[in-house]
Amino acid sequence: MSSLTTRGLTKQYKGLKVVDDVDVDVESGEVVGLLGPNGAGKTTCFYMIVGLIRCDSGSIKLDEDEISDMPMHERARRGIGYLPQEPSIFRKLSVEDNIMAVLQAQPRLSNDERQRRVDELLEEFNIAHKRTSMGISLSGGERRRVEIARALSLEPFFILLDEPFAGIDPISVVDIQHVISHLRDIGIGVIITDHNVRETLGICDRAYILSEGRVLTTGSPDEILYNEEVREIYLGSDFRL
Template sequence: MAILSLQGVSKNFGALKVTDDVSFDLAPGEALGIIGPNGAGKSTLFNLITGNLRPDAGQVLLDGRDITLETPMQRCASGVGRSFQIPQPFDHLTVYENLLVAARFGGGLAASEAPLACMDILHRTGLSALSDRKAGALPLLHRKRLELSRALATRPRVILLDEIAGGLTDGECVDLVATIRSLHAEGTAIIWIEHVLHALTSVVTRLIALNFGRVLMTGTPDEVMAAPQVQEIYLGIEA
């Protein structure tokens, strides 16, 4: 059974259809990539999955259970984690405390378990040396890592990554991709929105191309990137 399933999900902002009848299934442990031009409705799709937005039509299912009316907090507790496109750290808390909040609330860990779980994640994402630094003072790369780390601290079964590699240098990107790949290897299901295509296609096994809120095409990365209609919207990009 699919771990996450969208069925005919639509969302309008006034007359604008930002998400138009989108349906797809995510298998447990699958890594799915979402591409599309700016304004295609990618981040809106994430907000519909996490519950920050309510769809006007359609359903979101987690483990076959309808979660369309649940709050972001409930969905987080049920195992949906996310990182924001523009990092949203808790500025006045330290890096470690940022994770601690996530572990204690969304992750449901007890006071005795949470500290070590947080440190494990910080070691893994390369932030352990900065754990007592205020999150508001971090540079971009570390903010991106913090986004990923904090999402992991909620112990997600499905993790939504929104342009986590955007704005990073190639070297930084390689490290991040390695971390994401290891997550995938452990069986965490991943949906990843990304413009840095080489990073994306090195991890995901399936791609969805969105345009004007609709699913333009679904397939393996090679199939999707080779399709004329995708090439058209990504003019000049060679897969």
């Protein structure tokens, strides 16, 4: 079992601490949310774990290895996948070629191994029927499936999903929740940051609620839901899952 942890994660801009002493723990096969009101520091914290932003102080560890100074591509090689909010699919390539493009960069694989891996991922994510469809023709939910399948082609231990529920219809939301549940079932740790709190809490095992750069509380969705302080500053008194 692998673990991804942060300890004392801190970031400031022009003397203002936007992330202040944040500890996060994620294990294999666990879905964890990073949530909070606008300006809480959740996105900055998320980007520091991914490697898009360097932390000022604190540590980020993959198992026992310190990775806080590693560039993003090295973290990916170590097993930390990342799916940005913006569409990352190659619009003018077929679904099959979208996945194959990533595998082509893996010199250790033979052509037969690459093709077998593509076929497995197409079946695993229920997109085999879209094999020859161009990226530009896919729905929001289909696009997300292809992007996640492509990220999985590198066999990561963890995947960080940035706003996975943004800009997709309700049917696609349920579809993506099922995909995330599948990632958990096959032992991949998932971190989600999203403004769609209901959809995120609906799939998370645990969530961290950030406020003013610090962790306000952490717990199961039910524990978050019935936390009076969280309701006061974030969810509102009428919020329901």
